[in-house]
Every structure is written in structure tokens, then in C-alpha cells.
Amino acid sequence: MTDSRNFDVQRALFFVDRISTWTGKAFAWLILGLMLVVCVEVFKRYILNAPTAFIFDVNNFFYGAAFMLCGAYTLAQDGHVRGDFLYGNFKPRMQAWFDVILYFLFFLPGVLALLYAGWDYAGLSWKINEHSNVTANGPPIYHFKTVIPIAGALILIQGFAEIVRCIVCIKTGHWPERLKDVEEIDVVGEQLAESQYVDEESRKMAMEQASHIQEMATKRGVSEEHEVLHEGNVDAKNDKKGQP
Numbered sequence: 001m002t003d004s005r006n007f008d009v010q011r012a013l014f015f016v017d018r019i020s021t022w023t024g025k026a027f028a029w030l031i032l033g034l035m036l037v038v039c040v041e042v043f044k045r046y047i048l049n050a051p052t053a054f055i056f057d058v059n060n061f062f063y064g065a066a067f068m069l070c071g072a073y074t075l076a077q078d079g080h081v082r083g084d085f086l087y088g089n090f091k092p093r094m095q096a097w098f099d100v101i102l103y104f105l106f107f108l109p110g111v112l113a114l115l116y117a118g119w120d121y122a123g124l125s126w127k128i129n130e131h132s133n134v135t136a137n138g139p140p141i142y143h144f145k146t147v148i149p150i151a152g153a154l155i156l157i158q159g160f161a162e163i164v165r166c167i168v169c170i171k172t173g174h175w176p177e178r179l180k181d182v183e184e185i186d187v188v189g190e191q192l193a194e195s196q197y198v199d200e201e202s203r204k205m206a207m208e209q210a211s212h213i214q215e216m217a218t219k220r221g222v223s224e225e226h227e228v229l230h231e232g233n234v235d236a237k238n239d240k241k242g243q244p
Helices: 002-028 030-046 055-069 071-076 093-125 147-170 186-195 200-218 223-243
Strands: none
Touching: 002 030, 002 055, 002 071, 002 147, 055 071, 055 147, 071 147, 071 200, 093 147
């Protein structure tokens, strides 16, 4: 019964992760659109001497939408910045307690305020048919402001999933699995696999070292590794003392 319940919880977490991952990957393409807009504008401005008046607004639309709508994806991948100088030395259960307290103290009030204020903000913008005031004939921005409550809702849903992860970790002492996505180490593996100058054994050793470095960088469960290393050092010292 317990295993079935844990499986249902894990499946629900993966479902939320998939939503955040899909939206993050979909709206990440806005960066390419932003790059294209900037390149075209540079060509028009400096080659054709025909700048676009509303280019500043368009840049804000692309970058702002990508920044906000990819927030849930970053949270799903545990990619947001945190102060690891203390957190990384905690055991998983202590990390979970630390996270869940901060979620209730700061995350939930902040995101709920963003969602509430963003809803009114966007609704008013639609009512008055708001346009940008950067230029005399600026483009409409009510659709752009609608992104604010949508992004807030996506982050809130993922935040609830993260709180559930913390509760599971508090009960079990281990972090539940996350929906994996392509990481830099995967790219390294593909490059090594395609290389003609690296044999299979060297590739495996390089991947193991890269995986170890990445694991240490994430600071997950570092305290257990420190304990193991400390016990190993103590045993080594005792062995040396026992030698004639």
C-alpha cells in the first residue's frame, strides 16, 4: 500500500515536471526570436539607416516573456540560485526542512502576490487597451502583461510540487526523483562519443569524473560524502599507527 502511494506521488510530481518542462522548452525559442529581431534591427539601423521606432518594446516582449515563462522549468530542474555555503552541508532531511520553511515564508506569499497583482494588472491593461508610451505610436502591451499571471500560475503549480518533494524527503530521508532533462554533461558525452581520438575506456573515465564533479557542484547529500571520507581518513590513520 505504501509503495503504491509513493508511486502515485512520484507520478504526480513527474506530471507537474512535464508541464513545466514543456512550457520552458516551448518559450525558450523566444530567445532565438529575440536574436533575430536584434540582428535585423542592427542591419536596418547601421546599414540601411532605417531604425525601427518600437524595437525597444519588441525586445522587452521577447525577453520578458522568456524570462517569466521559463521560471517554472528552472524550478523543476532545481536550477534557481541558492546560498550553498550552508545548505550544501546539510543532510537531505535537513535540506527538506530548510526548503519547506522558506517555501511557506517567502515563496508562497511572493508568488501569490505576483499572481494576484498580475491578474489585476493585466485586466486593467485589457480594459483600457493599453499601448506602450515609449514611442508616440507604441504597440499594444496588454497581451504582454497577461504573461505575468500565467507565469505566476505555472511557478505556483511547480512550487506545490516542490513542497511535496520536501515532505517526501522529510519522511524518507531521500529526495524524490526529478524529471531529467538534457544537461551539459550529456553534451560532453555526445561530443566524446563522436570523437575519433578518444577510446571507450577514456570516455568512460572522463564521464565518471564529470559526473562526480557535477554531483559535488549540486551539493546534494554532500554531508554523507564528507562523513564517508572522514571515516576513511580515520581508518587510514589507524592503520598507519598499527604498522611497526
